[in-house]
Amino acid sequence: MARPILATGNLEPILRPTVNDIAREAGVSLATVDRVLNARPGVRAKTVKAVNDAIARLGYVRDLTAANLARSRNYRMAVLLPDTESQFIQSLAAALVEAGQAAAPSRTELRLIRFPAEDPHALAALLGSLSSRDLAGVALMAPETPVLRDAVRALRARGLPVVALVSDLPNADHFIGIDNRAAGRTAGVLLGRFLGGGPGQVMVLGQSLLARDMIERRRGFDEVMQRDFPGLEVLQSLETHGSPTTLRQVVTEMLANAPRVRGIYAMGGGNRTLTQVLGEMGLSGKLTVVCHELTPHVRQALLTGEITAVITQNLGHLARSTLRVLRAKADNQPLDESQEQIRIEIVLRENLPDLPAPASAARIDRVA
Amino acid sequence: MARPILATGNLEPILRPTVNDIAREAGVSLATVDRVLNARPGVRAKTVKAVNDAIARLGYVRDLTAANLARSRNYRMAVLLPDTESQFIQSLAAALVEAGQAAAPSRTELRLIRFPAEDPHALAALLGSLSSRDLAGVALMAPETPVLRDAVRALRARGLPVVALVSDLPNADHFIGIDNRAAGRTAGVLLGRFLGGGPGQVMVLGQSLLARDMIERRRGFDEVMQRDFPGLEVLQSLETHGSPTTLRQVVTEMLANAPRVRGIYAMGGGNRTLTQVLGEMGLSGKLTVVCHELTPHVRQALLTGEITAVITQNLGHLARSTLRVLRAKADNQPLDESQEQIRIEIVLRENLPDLPAPASAARIDRVA
DNA sequence: GCGTTTTTGAGGTGCGTACCTCAAATTTGG
DNA sequence: CCAAATTTGAGGTACGCACCTCAAAAACGC
Numbered sequence: 001m002a003r004p005i006l007a008t009g010n011l012e013p014i015l016r017p018t019v020n021d022i023a024r025e026a027g028v029s030l031a032t033v034d035r036v037l038n039a040r041p042g043v044r045a046k047t048v049k050a051v052n053d054a055i056a057r058l059g060y061v062r063d064l065t066a067a068n069l070a071r072s073r074n075y076r077m078a079v080l081l082p083d084t085e086s087q088f089i090q091s092l093a094a095a096l097v098e099a100g101q102a103a104a105p106s107r108t109e110l111r112l113i114r115f116p117a118e119d120p121h122a123l124a125a126l127l128g129s130l131s132s133r134d135l136a137g138v139a140l141m142a143p144e145t146p147v148l149r150d151a152v153r154a155l156r157a158r159g160l161p162v163v164a165l166v167s168d169l170p171n172a173d174h175f176i177g178i179d180n181r182a183a184g185r186t187a188g189v190l191l192g193r194f195l196g197g198g199p200g201q202v203m204v205l206g207q208s209l210l211a212r213d214m215i216e217r218r219r220g221f222d223e224v225m226q227r228d229f230p231g232l233e234v235l236q237s238l239e240t241h242g243s244p245t246t247l248r249q250v251v252t253e254m255l256a257n258a259p260r261v262r263g264i265y266a267m268g269g270g271n272r273t274l275t276q277v278l279g280e281m282g283l284s285g286k287l288t289v290v291c292h293e294l295t296p297h298v299r300q301a302l303l304t305g306e307i308t309a310v311i312t313q314n315l316g317h318l319a320r321s322t323l324r325v326l327r328a329k330a331d332n333q334p335l336d337e338s339q340e341q342i343r344i345e346i347v348l349r350e351n352l353p354d355l356p357a358p359a360s361a362a363r364i365d366r367v368a
Numbered sequence: 369m370a371r372p373i374l375a376t377g378n379l380e381p382i383l384r385p386t387v388n389d390i391a392r393e394a395g396v397s398l399a400t401v402d403r404v405l406n407a408r409p410g411v412r413a414k415t416v417k418a419v420n421d422a423i424a425r426l427g428y429v430r431d432l433t434a435a436n437l438a439r440s441r442n443y444r445m446a447v448l449l450p451d452t453e454s455q456f457i458q459s460l461a462a463a464l465v466e467a468g469q470a471a472a473p474s475r476t477e478l479r480l481i482r483f484p485a486e487d488p489h490a491l492a493a494l495l496g497s498l499s500s501r502d503l504a505g506v507a508l509m510a511p512e513t514p515v516l517r518d519a520v521r522a523l524r525a526r527g528l529p530v531v532a533l534v535s536d537l538p539n540a541d542h543f544i545g546i547d548n549r550a551a552g553r554t555a556g557v558l559l560g561r562f563l564g565g566g567p568g569q570v571m572v573l574g575q576s577l578l579a580r581d582m583i584e585r586r587r588g589f590d591e592v593m594q595r596d597f598p599g600l601e602v603l604q605s606l607e608t609h610g611s612p613t614t615l616r617q618v619v620t621e622m623l624a625n626a627p628r629v630r631g632i633y634a635m636g637g638g639n640r641t642l643t644q645v646l647g648e649m650g651l652s653g654k655l656t657v658v659c660h661e662l663t664p665h666v667r668q669a670l671l672t673g674e675i676t677a678v679i680t681q682n683l684g685h686l687a688r689s690t691l692r693v694l695r696a697k698a699d700n701q702p703l704d705e706s707q708e709q710i711r712i713e714i715v716l717r718e719n720l721p722d723l724p725a726p727a728s729a730a731r732i733d734r735v736a
Numbered sequence: 737g738c739g740t741t742t743t744t745g746a747g748g749t750g751c752g753t754a755c756c757t758c759a760a761a762t763t764t765g766g
Numbered sequence: 767c768c769a770a771a772t773t774t775g776a777g778g779t780a781c782g783c784a785c786c787t788c789a790a791a792a793a794c795g796c
Contacts (some may be wrong), residue, residue: 014442014477018752029775034754042773044763061473065433066752069781102704105429186719196564224718316706336470338684343721346714350553350592353711386782397745402784410743412793434782437751743792754780762773 017058026054037062064331074107075136077326079165080126082117082142084242086269087295092141092166092315099319108323115142124151132160137326140172141165143211161329165322166313167213173329176321178313178344180213184220184267186344187290190309191232191263192224194288198231200262203254207242207268217267217292235261244273251277266291271298275306294347302349310347318342385426394422405430432699442475443504445694447533448494450485450510452610454637455663460509460534460683467687476691488513495519500528505694508540509533511579529697533690535581541697544689546681546712548581552588552635554712555658558677559600559631560592562656566599568630571622575610575636585635585660603629612641619645634659639666643674662715670717678715686710 023033028051035043036051043051054060067073079096081089093112100110115123124147130138138160142148144167152162152171164172191202204221206214218237225234235258240247247270255261264287266274271291278284285305291298294312301307321340328335347353391401396419403411404419411419422428435441447464449457461480468478483491492515498506506528510516512535520530520539532540559570572589574582586605593602603626608615615638623629632655634642639659646652653673659666662680669675689708696703715721 014444014475016752020752031755031775031777032773035774038754040755044773047773063437063752064473066437066781067754069431069434069437069751069783070753070755072754072781105432182719186716189716189718193562314711320707339470339688341721343682343711343713344719345711346716346719348554348557348714350557351550351712351714353709384782388782399745399747400743403744406784408785412743415743431782434751435784437753437781438783438785440751737796739795741792741794743790745788745790747787747789749786750784751782756779757777758775759777760773760775762771764771765769766767 016063017060018063019060021058022051022054022060025058026051064333068107074109075327075330076109076111076134077137077139077323078111078113078130078135079139079322080113080115080123080141081165083114084117086242087272087297088269088293091293091295092318095315095319096322099316099323102320103323108327110323120145120147124148127151127155130155130160132158135160136330137161137163139163139165139176139322139326140169141167142169143167144169161326163322163325163329165318167211174325174335176318176325176340176342177213178342180216181220181223183292183311183344184217184222185224186220186346187217187265187267187292187309187311188221188224189228190311190346191265191288191290192229194308195229195232195263197229198233199260200231201233201235201258201260202263202265203235203251203258203261204237205240205247205251205264205266205268205270205274206237207240207270211268214267221265221267232263233260237267240268240270242269244270247273248277252281255281255283261287263288264290268292271295271301271307275301278306294345299352302347302352305349308348312345312347313342314345384431385428386431387428389426390419390422390428393426394419432701436475442477443695443698444477444479444502445505445507445691446479446481446498446503447507447690448481448483448491448509449533451482452485454610455640455665456637456661459661459663460686463683463687464690467684467691470688471691476695478691483510488515492516492519495523498523498528500526503528504698505529505531507531507533507544507690507694508537509535510537511535512537529694531690531693531697533686535579542693544686544693544708544710545581546710548584549588549591551660551679551712552585552590553592554588554714555585555633555635555660555677555679556589556592557596558679558714559633559656559658560597562676563597563600563631565597567628568599569601569603569626569628570631570633571603571619571626571629572605573608573615573619573632573634573636573638573642574605575608575638579636582635589633589635600631601628605635608636608638610637612638615641616645620649623649623651629655631656632658636660639663639669639675643669646674662713667720670715670720673717676716680713680715681710682713 019030019033019037023030026033028047032043032047033051036048081093096110096112100108103110113126115126123142128151138155140162148169149171152169155162156173161173163174163176166177168175168177202225204218206218208214222234225232235254238250238254240250251274266289278287289307290309290311291307292311294310298307298310302310321342325335325340387398387401387405391398394401396415400411400415401419404416449461464478464480471478481494483494491510496519506523508530516537517539520537523530524541529541531542531544534545536543536545570593572586574586576582590602593600603622606618606622608618619642634657646655657675658677658679659675660679662678666675666678670678689710693703693708
């Protein structure tokens with residue numbers, strides 16, 4: 001149950017300057033240093049400078065853990081996701097919950113809130129009801145609309161950091177997700193090269209051609225196909241609007257009319273229905289299919305060869321990054337960009353990572 | 369210079385049980401709870417159980433930040449790398465130094481130590497000189513030898529956690545790096561598919577066929593080629609022993625004798641020399657070349673088309689993971705396996721990530 | 737039952753910081 | 767130069783925990 005923390009002995013201290021050192025160095029009292037550090041009023045400009053100079057000279061950095069302890073600071077973050085039931089959203093939600101649990105020891109709490117996917121005003125109202133008294137930050141995955149822009153602006157004006165998830169919002173503090181244009185380009189090379197450069201036709205599917213991420217993917221895809229694979233004819237995008245029925249219909253129709261289709265780029269959701277339709281038409285494994293997001297079903301389809309390649313983003317990373325970024329923003333701290341950059345991952349059957357272990361069971365590592 | 373931490377107001381507290389709560393719940397004093405928590409002697413088994421029961425009932429988890437503050441705990445880690453001057457090692461070292469700097473605020477210090485690459489006994493002696501009084505953990509990148517095995521065992525016996533970097537060591541506490549067999553398989557599919565399944569010959573290059581990572585890559589590569597691409601003939605591996613001269617010689621010879629070579633799998637280092645030789649022979653961009661590790665030079669070669677695809681691991685992730693794992697081991701804490709798994713990344717020209725920004729310059733994010 | 741050993745409690749100090757109060761020192765305005 | 771306003775200092779408490787001492791209480795041996 002309760003184990004002592006430490007097997008190895010303690011180390012000789014690594015000395016870092018403290019507030020007391022600053023006070024001595026600056027020739028002022030602790031109270032004054034505190035006033036400067038925490039931007040409290042009642043200090044002459046001259047004194048402020050003296051303190052800041054001492055800080056610079058000593059290379060002082062505030063011990064955030066001690067500071068947070070003293071303030072009993074805690075970080076309650078809200079993450080807003082559409083109430084869609086797609087496997088992607090579900091996996092994302094699960095990853096967020098897990099990251100939230102893992103962050104609990106560092107006084108971070110994550111509140112997952114779902115909003116009606118098709119109602120921008122309801123979302124805006126929800127955002128309006130969030131208070132910076134209860135929250136330290138907000139993460140949000142939603143398509144951009146005028147009301148949403150205003151609501152985000154209002155939130156930030158109230159001092160709450162807002163980060164955009166998966167699909168960018170231009171007036172958020174930060175965007176967490178992949179570069180969708182580059183993702184589209186990557187899909188393009190994979191399809192192009194796997195098809196040997198042609199000849200043949202390529203079908204493109206997307207939920208809605210209005211969402212920012214879809215637009216960017218399509219643009220990147222076309223860019224590469226036109227430049228590098230002129231032998232492949234890219235057919236017009238088909239919109240599915242998230243409806244399995246529509247998807248089934250447009251795919252069937254297109255495949256009947258375009259017999260030279262050798263590849264499919266599925267930009268958005270609906271991968272489950274797509275593989276199903278292909279199966280029914282006896283085309284499983286006969287076409288080169290590139291899609292997005294490594295959901296459980298896509299995993300399976302990769303293994304059976306129904307899907308050739310997947311462009312994906314690591315949702316665990318995305319979730320942890322979300323918390324780290326929100327926290328950094330809440331603390332007004334700089335962030336490590338390279339750590340927060342979400343990579344575009346290419347998954348084939350051969351580099352399919354092991355299924356992540358269930359969250360709760362803490363694994364035992366090797367023992368001597 | 370010194371900014372106040374917090375713009376947003378404080379939140380209503382998220383209450384977590386403290387040691388005082390345990391004492392009350394268990395009906396004992398604070399001192400006794402402390403004795404149990406830190407495994408100090410002089411407590412009856414019965415009392416220990418009462419305390420542990422209370423801990424379980426309340427769901428108490430120790431506040432590690434407060435604990436570390438109280439103990440003035442700090443984490444000094446040693447990372448041992450061969451003194452090779454390859455771009456890979458240099459990039460790795462740079463990533464480690466950067467991760468070490470980023471971890472400084474959390475009382476973590478990283479000491480980079482280089483050892484003579486070809487002298488296992490010197491390395492063993494070095495390991496023998498490390499003390500658990502000065503260090504909290506050791507990370508090590510080295511080929512396995514009998515003396516090394518013994519040295520690692522001795523280190524662990526002295527209570528120092530040891531993790532293996534890049535290439536696995538079976539008796540380390542943990543391995544941080546990619547699954548090299550899967551990496552070899554991935555290289556196989558890429559080459560196979562990019563070459564349209566054949567016909568043709570494929571050349572395989574490696575520094576030394578003795579290192580564990582090389583063996584595994586070759587095995588994974590062969591596995592896929594035999595099973596999925598029988599139309600491609602895989603030539604015998606060529607060993608370069610890290611010598612540019614040897615590499616130049618064997619490649620030239622092989623290409624002269626095997627005119628049907630259409631692809632190259634470069635399992636180890638020497639990518640700089642390889643592209644150079646290919647250029648001299650007028651073959652730049654004419655062969656499909658798959659190699660490992662996204663070093664600066666390989667980036668360049670990807671952009672010019674001299675190299676087709678790269679199997680790589682994110683060194684920033686690797687470095688941060690090293691510190692997290694060492695810390696978790698030092699604290700005897702469980703680790704989040706999914707966060708520590710280093711992914712096999714496939715990099716083509718089209719998904720080449722932006723060059724990471726220089727370490728020191730903290731970036732400013734968007735402002736309202 | 738008594739002395740001895742073992743176990744427990746009460747209390748304090750410190751880690752580095754935040755935040756508060758009150759009095760003393762300094763500066764400012766007229 | 768004096769009164770008023772501003773700035774500074776001294777000191778305390780708290781956060782959650784580690785670690786120490788000393789005395790009181792309980793368990794133990796015989």
